[in-house]
Amino acid sequence: MEKLKQKIMRCTKEDIVRAIAIYAVVAFLLVFLVCPLCTLFVKAFQNKDGAFVGFAQFIKYFQSKSLIQSISHTFFVAIMSTIISVTLAFFFSYALSRKNVPCKGFFQYIGMIPIFAPTMLLGIALIYLFGNKGIFTALGLKVALYGKVGIIIAESIYCFPVATTILMVAFSAADNRLYEAADTMGTSTLRKMLTITIPNVKYGLISALFVAFTYSFTDFGAPSVVGGNYNVLATDVYKQVVGQQNFNMGAVVGIILLFPAVLSFVVDRITNQKQSAAINSKSVPYQIKPDKKSDALATAFCICITLVMVIFFAVALFASLIKLWPYNLTFTISNYDLTKIASGSGFTAFKNSILISLITAVLGTIVTFVGAYMIEKNQKFKTSRRIAYFLSITPLAIPGTVIGLSFIMFFNASQFNIPFMDGYALQNPFHGMYGTIWILILANMIHFYSVPFSTATTSLKRLDKEFETVSESLAVPFYRTLGKVTLPLCLPAICEMWVYFFVNSLVTVSAVVFLASPTAPIASVIIVSMEGAGQTAPAVAMCMLLLFINLFVRLVYEAIRGRSNKKK
Amino acid sequence: MSVNLRISNVSKVFEKNIALNNVSLDIQAGEFVCLLGPSGCGKSTLLRLIAGLDKPNEGSIYINDRNVTNLPPARRNFGIMFQSYALFPNLTAYENVAYGLRNKKMRNQDIEARVDRLFHMIKLDSAKKRLPSQLSGGEQQRVALARALATEPDFLLLDEPLSALDAKVRISLRKEICRIQKELGLTTIMVTHDQDEALTMADRIIVMNKSVVMQEGTPEEIYEHPENPFVADFIGSINFIDKEKCKLYGLCEQERAAIRPEKIELSRTEKEASLRAQIKEIEFRGFYDRITVCVSHGVQGDMILLVDVPFRMVKTMQFRIGEVVYVNLPREELLGFKTA
Numbered sequence A: 001m002e003k004l005k006q007k008i009m010r011c012t013k014e015d016i017v018r019a020i021a022i023y024a025v026v027a028f029l030l031v032f033l034v035c036p037l038c039t040l041f042v043k044a045f046q047n048k049d050g051a052f053v054g055f056a057q058f059i060k061y062f063q064s065k066s067l068i069q070s071i072s073h074t075f076f077v078a079i080m081s082t083i084i085s086v087t088l089a090f091f092f093s094y095a096l097s098r099k100n101v102p103c104k105g106f107f108q109y110i111g112m113i114p115i116f117a118p119t120m121l122l123g124i125a126l127i128y129l130f131g132n133k134g135i136f137t138a139l140g141l142k143v144a145l146y147g148k149v150g151i152i153i154a155e156s157i158y159c160f161p162v163a164t165t166i167l168m169v170a171f172s173a174a175d176n177r178l179y180e181a182a183d184t185m186g187t188s189t190l191r192k193m194l195t196i197t198i199p200n201v202k203y204g205l206i207s208a209l210f211v212a213f214t215y216s217f218t219d220f221g222a223p224s225v226v227g228g229n230y231n232v233l234a235t236d237v238y239k240q241v242v243g244q245q246n247f248n249m250g251a252v253v254g255i256i257l258l259f260p261a262v263l264s265f266v267v268d269r270i271t272n273q274k275q276s277a278a279i280n281s282k283s284v285p286y287q288i289k290p291d292k293k294s295d296a297l298a299t300a301f302c303i304c305i306t307l308v309m310v311i312f313f314a315v316a317l318f319a320s321l322i323k324l325w326p327y328n329l330t331f332t333i334s335n336y337d338l339t340k341i342a343s344g345s346g347f348t349a350f351k352n353s354i355l356i357s358l359i360t361a362v363l364g365t366i367v368t369f370v371g372a373y374m375i376e377k378n379q380k381f382k383t384s385r386r387i388a389y390f391l392s393i394t395p396l397a398i399p400g401t402v403i404g405l406s407f408i409m410f411f412n413a414s415q416f417n418i419p420f421m422d423g424y425a426l427q428n429p430f431h432g433m434y435g436t437i438w439i440l441i442l443a444n445m446i447h448f449y450s451v452p453f454s455t456a457t458t459s460l461k462r463l464d465k466e467f468e469t470v471s472e473s474l475a476v477p478f479y480r481t482l483g484k485v486t487l488p489l490c491l492p493a494i495c496e497m498w499v500y501f502f503v504n505s506l507v508t509v510s511a512v513v514f515l516a517s518p519t520a521p522i523a524s525v526i527i528v529s530m531e532g533a534g535q536t537a538p539a540v541a542m543c544m545l546l547l548f549i550n551l552f553v554r555l556v557y558e559a560i561r562g563r564s565n566k567k568k
Numbered sequence B: 001m002s003v004n005l006r007i008s009n010v011s012k013v014f015e016k017n018i019a020l021n022n023v024s025l026d027i028q029a030g031e032f033v034c035l036l037g038p039s040g041c042g043k044s045t046l047l048r049l050i051a052g053l054d055k056p057n058e059g060s061i062y063i064n065d066r067n068v069t070n071l072p073p074a075r076r077n078f079g080i081m082f083q084s085y086a087l088f089p090n091l092t093a094y095e096n097v098a099y100g101l102r103n104k105k106m107r108n109q110d111i112e113a114r115v116d117r118l119f120h121m122i123k124l125d126s127a128k129k130r131l132p133s134q135l136s137g138g139e140q141q142r143v144a145l146a147r148a149l150a151t152e153p154d155f156l157l158l159d160e161p162l163s164a165l166d167a168k169v170r171i172s173l174r175k176e177i178c179r180i181q182k183e184l185g186l187t188t189i190m191v192t193h194d195q196d197e198a199l200t201m202a203d204r205i206i207v208m209n210k211s212v213v214m215q216e217g218t219p220e221e222i223y224e225h226p227e228n229p230f231v232a233d234f235i236g237s238i239n240f241i242d243k244e245k246c247k248l249y250g251l252c253e254q255e256r257a258a259i260r261p262e263k264i265e266l267s268r269t270e271k272e273a274s275l276r277a278q279i280k281e282i283e284f285r286g287f288y289d290r291i292t293v294c295v296s297h298g299v300q301g302d303m304i305l306l307v308d309v310p311f312r313m314v315k316t317m318q319f320r321i322g323e324v325v326y327v328n329l330p331r332e333e334l335l336g337f338k339t340a
């Protein structure tokens, strides 16, 4: 007691500010990440009336034929699209980083476009290309699109950018001295590939495989459009929860969805550590040597990939600008008239989406940066910092569907029963957020928390760790150094975090599809329902709008970054 | 104002890894002390404890006889400098130096006057408006020194301030730091693992190894009278002679003897008590040659000795490899150690 008193006496004003900041971040993550997940777990072991039933729900689930089927469907689709997307991404990033390909920046940007659009757009574009009235179908190329084929194509394109991003990083970390050593020994190209290149990117490759798998395993957007009767877990959950209001069974499926994601998360963590250990400051960057034949091949490959992307988005754009596909091809912009679509709620939905993305981006950036700063640039609060770090990287392992599910269960409950204490219940203070845009903002902040957090951590780690020491020696409080030095130096990273939050919040559907309500509609969910109701043209127009906004935000960001780089 | 520092029985443990083991030191006001030791011996840790950036597990720290063990760094009034300079890259040299003053409710013109004086002192008046990236390493380190001095600290802590600089700049900055330190009469503790730096700059050297203090004393004391083989070996070069050889050649009675290469005399003529040896290697070192000789004595084995011969003598004597010479180990220069 005496000790505690002394400890408190010794606290300076700065310590108090620090304590408040770190505890606030921990509290935020506990309330909006841990609590909803706990609710989900509890629900999975209860029946509809809230009585504890142990594994009964799980047993029921595994006895149902159609649900078992959807597990095998999901695995099949996810494995196929992982193989396709990672293979393509491997050659694409290899061509861009190890071959003389012209206009690398252009190819790379085109390859990234799918990130900026809702996944439904890929599905809808597929329908225009290969559907019953699709262009290629009309040309005689018949594909059984609805079902696994459609899902696999859409997911492959969807996973391509993220796999490319990971592999580009892996390829960039090459040590030219190894290649020079091999050359002096007269090693063949194939042998160099097998003994140097592949081992070098091994961890990046593993990480790309797992991330792509998780993406396609848990995606909701594409299967909801081109899935047809081919049921997968993500759409199952939606049917269980939104269709049949069977929250408990939804929780069971949610937990099953968690398994591959958690596994991939663990693998990613391990490989990350290994990868960073493999490069050191003495490495010499790779020197690309011209080789006419393989350079031409690489360029051709890049053009093919880009062409596919361009065709997809061009078709979608075209479809959004005509009256009625394929009967009336006259030009119109009426599909973009937001006030008319989705029985008038189109405009509200669009406005809400932008508003939500803006608020998520601002709040998310602040919370993740403060969290990263307190964890990285702080000596005290060891335990809290460790907890905060763990909670901050956890969202990477939680699929959007599961976040949506757990949020709906957590916010929907008007009160929580306290276990083993019948008759006592806790009023849910967050119940009021249900049905507002705030629940969507919180879901997005949690869903996309980890990547910006890592961005902030990396950029903070890059700063000299003695800045804080010097400030302390000069008796300058830490928040002054934060404002005058740390923030200005981290500004590029902060912009990047902001853009990440914004872009992803605007197009996401997997989490928010459970949370958007008629009182607070949002664009991506409206797209799903319009598409379901056969209003494909306005749906695709809405997709294009979101894509344009994201591209615009990204371009502005690039312009700012380019200018600040030039200044230096 | 200058202060004295006292470190009393301080220990610091990092997750079972002992960084400092019961270290005690007394540092006088105005003294320049060097902490010298191999990597990982706990020098930086000791410095951080004095700064208050870490708390010792045991022991106390006194500034001017006041116990400050639990005082936060901001209230200890010191300046600090690092190998990495740690200048704020987005602020100009001027703003870097003024950084600590801006917080002190000083009038702008007072700040300006003081910063100007500091820039004058470090002889960098022309570089005020430049960003750190536009300064050379040596200039950056001088700005860092000015920044550390700006708040008129009571004592100065330097953690390997010169290790990142090239040899020429390092030597000129050594002088600069010493001059400023003497001018201000500032108690200063500098960490280094460069023995030349410690020998030329310090009033007193504290040699550390494996988290304990091995010896403290003036540079002459440390060099001429090392108390143990570690210190003898760590500072300068030395020939160790084990007990058997000592007996064999009738050198001394102790467990282990040692002699510095420049104390050994080499000649072509045999003198009393000199030993016959053969030259094995001659290494050119600039202003002296390092000659390896092998003293042989029948079956019991040879004794390899390093001998430093000054340049003048090299010129006149013209030693050759393989030649037989006589070495003389003056008894008064022989160091004896009780431990092996």
Ligand SMILES: Nc1ncnc2c1ncn2[C@@H]1O[C@H](COP(=O)(O)OP(=O)(O)OP(=O)(O)O)[C@@H](O)[C@H]1O
Pocket: B014, B015, B017, B018, B019, B037, B038, B039, B040, B041, B042, B043, B044, B045, B046, B193
């Ligand atoms: N924050 C820390 N956590 C754990 N161990 C630490 C920490 N800081 C230092 N150590 C350990 O304490 C020991 C002494 O470290 P210290 O930094 O004081 O060495 P040093 O003498 O300054 O070495 P160098 O010359 O390499 O800077 C080392 O073994 C180091 O690994």
Ligand SMILES: [Mg+2]
Pocket: B043, B044, B045, B159
């Ligand atoms: Mg050190």
